[in-house]
Amino acid sequence: MSLLQTIHLEHLPTTPIHIALYRNVTNASFLQQQLLTGNTDFEYAFIDASVIVSRIHVLSAAYRAINALHSHRLRSRNVHSEIVFSLSPNNNIAESFRRFGVTAATTNLLVVKVGGDGEEVRRHLEGAVEGEGVGFEEEVLAGMVDVGRVRKIYKLNGSRGGAKKGVANRVGNEGEEIRELEVSVLGAMALRGASN
């Protein structure tokens, strides 16, 4: 069963995105294989949810990829691979797939589909993904994320003890910490490709 959520991102009203989240996925290598062989029935961004901090994190990547699509500036094969690449803090596309995309070891899977009919997407995913569908919600994502890995990938373990020097006069708590991590991650993603 999948709990598919359809979202219309701000400023992109004509391009809905469908998002589904799964845990205990057992056929990750099969899914990865479909992407590698270019099976056109599998036009999805398959993302390893353990490197996703929050809803905003993945929605940001989708926003950037769709913006690139509309302005004919895709850097990878299609909008779905571009979503995975948009999560990356650097310009290495293959590396971004290894880090953020589905791998044989993936058990928590986030699926993003740009456009298409929601009902059809739901039906296809039900047959394709073997796993337990869960809601695309902050608390669920928070339970899946590997903060250490995220910090490592985005190089957020600086000499300053990560993001936790604490923004001036604010109380530190767990929610605040994830929020600050999210902000650092968004900044790193936004600056990807920034040269000159």
Place this chain on the structure above:
Amino acid sequence: MEVQTAPPAHQAPSSQSPHLLPPIFQSDTTPPQLITQGAEALLYRTTYLLPTLPCALKYRPSKPYRHPILDARLTKHRILSEARVLVKCRREGVPVPAVYAVDEREGWVMLEWVEGEVVRVRVNEWLRRRKELGVQEGVEEEVLKGLMGRIGRAIGRMHGVGIVHGDLTTSNLMLRTRREDAKCGDEVLDGEIVLIDFGLASQSSADEDRAVDLYVLERAFGSTHPRAEGLFSELLSAYGTSFKGANVVLKKLEEVRMRGRKRSMLG
């Protein structure tokens, strides 16, 4: 960037500005709302990703009098350098708006929306109320002193991570509104200091550049709030203890005061 002077929603930004927004914003059902306009950039309020997440859109329209290639390069350079400085500051714990998204080709950057007002407005409000109440200058100024200290520490933190602002004024310092507390009396000066508008900022650890930052703010303070000028020393003493090397900057400031912002053109 001045939040409270936002024009009413019914005024379409296009009626106030000859600039057309980048394509991605042109089909919005609720168009970005123009907040303020500077020499280089336009500032709008809009939303990022979800209707519940407000953001500031800073747009640098192309300048028709510049050669198109040069224009594109300058815009790209400025957008990116501002974004880079903001990301670095935020990561290192300097209170600045977060960077949400950048499109250097189209000339825009989306930043966290900071709810609150600029320090200039709040200080003037505070001074006005005191005058109404007939409180004498120099009396019960603890709250204002506290604010000056917070500003000094925020600037020190920024300088400590190797960034200079380049245009520190009381309009580029915001007080983030905490919850919806009714602003009465001394609470006008409450809130977290947030440094904004890094359009002229650069990465520098030079005492000279840091001292010029302080000097520019000192002059700005003197001209916008002459009644509060005497308290600038509070800001400086808080700054002095905020990072290693701050005292050298204060020494340098004395030198800068003697000669003004511009370095000698001799040699």
